[in-house]
Amino acid sequence: MKDTLYTVSSPPSWHNGRSFRGMMWETLLALAPAALMAVYFYGLDAARVIGLSCSAAVATEYLAQRFTGQADRPPFINDANALVIGLLFAFLLPATAPWWLVLIGVALCIVLGKLIFGGVGGNPLHPALVGWAACTISWPARMTPDLAVLQTPLASPLFELKYYGAAAIAAYTPQDLCLNGQLGGLGAAQPLALAIGGLYLILRGRLRPCIPLGVLVGVFLTSGCMHFVAPQEFAPPLFQILAGSTVFAIFFLAxxxxxxxxxxxxMPLWGLFAGALIVIIRTYGVYTDGAPFAILLAELTTPLFDRIRPRAFGKRSSQKQGAAHA
Structure with a gap:
């Protein structure tokens, strides 16, 4: 009898053909409309920052793998995750960001935000937000669009709300916020393009809607309650959703x-908490757009939220168990 050879491999032995690399490329595709809008509003400066950030992220991850003695393993850059991190970090930068700031921030994103925790799946904080927070604290004048871009035709609705009150933003319509451009991060201030990309990921099954919906409801309820109590002091909910980087946080950061x-x-409870933080930091904090910091702070509470009604993997609910025994 002829011996039969079997191939033994780790699970999953049968999957639907999707891969992490494919998910990253679809994320890049979803971010493409916002990148094009950024180049349209900010010109070649936006293209320079985006290109430098993405290429530096890939180069940093490649060099880190070589210097840590892991050259015999498949290149980390093959999964396109570094490319996504570089683009997300670029979306948080102003168009006037100098080259050295982009390089330092990207290196912090890849090394401190991702590789130091073991790579993909091990990071407790969003890698792009780690680099952004470090640069914002270290060089606030370079990272704040209101200070970095002094001469621009673009409006700064959150800045006007922060320093001039709700009456100053009464003339803004949803169309103005979506189509006429805002002063802010390159891609983070493109709400319409980001919403299209986020809905694309949800329809493709690459993004579960629980967290985005939770953040959206959290922003709406918190700002709605504050606006109801003092409409002359606080902005309405729709303004808080469309202004700044809220949509970016809803679909791509949270x-x-x-x-x-x-x-x-x-997931939905954490989203509600993160959405409330966005409005609270914007209203009472020193930053005009508190969305990135709000997501970063909310991520510190992720282990606590994961303790809410946990279920062991593979364990069925009591109703399903009763139906099976019946």
Whole structure:
């Protein structure tokens, strides 16, 4: 009898053909409209920052793999995750960001935000937000668009709300916020393009809607309650959603797989908490757009939210168990 050879491999032995690399490329595709809008509003300066950030992220990850003695393993850059991190970090930068700031920030994103925790899936915080926070604290004048871009035809609705009150933003319509451009991060201030990209990821099954919906509701309820109590002092909910980087946080910062909760109840509750933080930091903090810092602070609470009604993997609910025994 002829011996039969079997191939033994680690699970999953049968999957639907999707891969992490494919998910990263679809994320890049979803971010493409916002990148084009950034180049349209800010010109070649935006293209310079985006190109430098993406290429530096890939180069940093490649060199880090070589210097840590892992050259015999498949290149980390093959999964395109570094490219996504570089683009997300560029979206948070102003068009006037100098080259050295982009390089330092990207290196912090890749090394401190990702590789130091073991790579993909091990980071407790969003890598792009780690680099952004370090640069914002170290060089606030370079990172704040209101200070870095002094001469621009673009409006700064959050700056006007912060320093001139709700009456100053009464003339802004949703169309103005979506189509006429805002002063802010390159891609973070393109709400319409980002919403199109986020909905594309949801329809493709690459993004679960629990966290984005939770953040959206959190922003709406918090700002709605404040506006109801003092409409002359606080902005209405729709303004808070469309102004600044709220939409960017809803679809591309908050739902980061490794740093956000994974429980069925934890995801929407965490989203509500993150959405409320966005409005609170904008209203009472020193930063005009508190969305990135709000997501970063919310990620620190992810382990606590993951303790809400956890279920062991593979365990069925009591109703399903009763139906099976019946």
């Amino acid at each position: 739902p980061e797989h490794a740093s956000s909760p994974s429980g069925r109840w934890a």
